[in-house]
Amino acid sequence: MLDTQEILKTLNRPVAVFGSGVSGRSVGRLLNHLGVSAEYFDQLGSMGASRSFEDFHATRHELVIYSPGFSQGHPWLQKARQHGLICLGEMDFASIFWKGRIVAITGTNGKTSLTKFLTEALRLNGQDAFAVGNIGMPLSQLIPDLNSDKAIALCEVSSFQSESMNHFVPDTLLWTNMSADHLDRHDSMEGYFKAKYRLVERLCSPRLIVGSSVSETSEKLGYSLPNHTIILDEKDSSNLGNIEDTLFSKWPQRENYNLARNFWEISGFNTNVLEQAARRFSLPRHRLQRVAEWNGISFWNDSKATNFGATLAALKRFGHKVHWIGGGHSKGGEIGPFANEILPYLEGAYLIGETSTSLQNLLSDSGTFVESYAGLQNALLAAYMRADSPSVILFSPGFSSFDQFSNYEDRGNKFINAVTELRQQNSLLSA
Incomplete structure (x- = not known):
């Protein structure tokens, strides 16, 4: 691993930035703040970026900073390394210049909600806290204006970001849970776990809190968690305080609150403030979001559920069978065990996307109603026509959105729009 001084020496020449989206442009702003010029490379050619990275480009640079979407095997990164260039991810590079504390939050599911909740709770407690990373705002965006040794950066870290980290040093690591995801990028469950375990190796203190599934996966794969690790029972709801009137009273958000509570206690903060924050907190859009109810039928948008674990957690939340709309683009992983796990929670399955046939x-021999549909609106209409009062219609895909939609936000918005149109049509027919 190169030390910081060697990285700083490379800033004497223009820096190559791979990706010209939010992450890339934030890096460019940080570089400008440091008095360093940037050259952008993006296959879409957006914002004037070069569409390719050639040998002659490599000779102009000593450092490449890349967006999370670039895998370690990307041809541009391979070419850069062949030419001896140093290649760093955006968050890894930005952390070199961050003066404050870093709380890293990772896991298969729940990390965005936990990051947002802890940020709000810390602000309520009087801290300068900022939610950054995979949650939407890059760490590099903070540094030009908000860099302070008193600030806390709560970094939501995906496996895409953690897999190659060499300079990022968190003071605290919260690892929510572990189940199969992104196997199309990491090739195997061990590859996925190893990418996240890199954060354990980078941790500079004994402040490590994990869900029990993390410990179980670690043991199964032959990895060791440090002796000081706090391992939480993901189903244990004792000693959580007064949260009965909050969204954290039910699974799966109870798991997040358990992590937050333990972080709060080892930090020596007043738990009354955390409970106050819990009463104020609302989930971000597309995360088990109740969007409508009429005729005794409630409609739930959980488009953020892009993996098996998230959908299973959503199904368990209701305590009874639901009409499930799911399917999409596979990210790897075995669909068979997933189908077996969700079956007991299904009143009906209305399937869309690339995985609908599989x-x-x-599910077809289970005795449960199962059918595939060409689009989301058709699936929703079929679910509504079969639902009796009271019923739940849950859109929790369990797969990526990229077969039919731009992203999970686009997918969730289209579901909300479809529910709105269905309600309007129902009102007209009832008038």
């Missing part, structure tokens, strides 16, 4: 074949 899911239908796996």
